[in-house]
Amino acid sequence: MAILDILSFPDPRLRNKAKPVARVGDAVRRLIDDMLETMYEAPGIGLAATQVNVAKRVVVIDLSEEKNQPLCLVNPEILEMDGAEQMEEGCLSVPGVYETVTRANHIRLRAFGRDGAPFEMEADDLLAVCIQHELDHLEGKLFVDYLSSLKRQRIRKKLEKENRQREAPEAGAYQVI
Numbered sequence: 001m002a003i004l005d006i007l008s009f010p011d012p013r014l015r016n017k018a019k020p021v022a023r024v025g026d027a028v029r030r031l032i033d034d035m036l037e038t039m040y041e042a043p044g045i046g047l048a049a050t051q052v053n054v055a056k057r058v059v060v061i062d063l064s065e066e067k068n069q070p071l072c073l074v075n076p077e078i079l080e081m082d083g084a085e086q087m088e089e090g091c092l093s094v095p096g097v098y099e100t101v102t103r104a105n106h107i108r109l110r111a112f113g114r115d116g117a118p119f120e121m122e123a124d125d126l127l128a129v130c131i132q133h134e135l136d137h138l139e140g141k142l143f144v145d146y147l148s149s150l151k152r153q154r155i156r157k158k159l160e161k162e163n164r165q166r167e168a169p170e171a172g173a174y175q176v177i
C-alpha cells in the first residue's frame with residue numbers, strides 16, 4: 001500500500017478524461033487499495049483516480065465514521081437522477097475551499113466492484129452528492145466549475161499561490177511538515 005500524491009487545482013491534469021477499465025486485475029486492485037489509503041489519510045470521503053493522476057475510471061468512497069465501509073466503483077455509470085439538493089462541497093484537489101453546489105439528491109448507479117463483479121445501487125443525499133462529485137472528476141470536471149467565473153478565478157489565484165509556495169518554499173524559510 002502507498003499514499004499517493006493528490007493533484008491540486010488548477011493543475012491541468014485534473015482536466016484529463018478517464019478511460020474505462022478493461023479488466024479488474026491485480027494492478028487495478030492495487031490502485032484501489034492505494035486510493036483508499038490515500039483517501040483515509042487525507043482525510044476525505046471520496047477520491048477519484050484522476051486526482052492521483054491515473055486516467056482510469058476508478059472511484060473510492062467511504063462515508064462511515066469508523067472508515068471501515070469502503071465503496072469501490074469501477075466504470076461507474078449513472079442510470080437515473082432525481083430531485084435537487086444544495087450541499088456545501090469540498091474537494092481534496094481544491095484544499096480549503098467550501099462552496100454550495102446544487103446536484104441531484106437521488107441517483108441509481110451501475111458499476112463494477114473491487115472483485116470485478118457488476119452491481120447496481122441507489123444513493124441519496126450525501127452519498128448521491130459524493131458519487132456525482134467523483135464521477136465529475138472522471139470527466140475532468142471540478143465542483144468549482146459550478147461556481148461563477150469570478151469566484152473560480154479568485155480560488156485559482158489563491159491556490160496558484162499556495163501551490164507555488166508548496167513547490168518552491170522561499171530560501172531560508174523552513175517548511176514545517
Ligand code: GNR
Pocket residue numbers: 043044045046047048051088089090091092093129130133134137
Ligand atoms: O472529502 C470530500 N468531501 C466532500 C464533501 C462534500 C461533497 C463532496 C465531497 S468529496 C471530498 C473528497 C474529494 O475531493 N473527492 O473527489
Ligand code: NI
Pocket residue numbers: 090091092093133137
Ligand atoms: Ni474532489
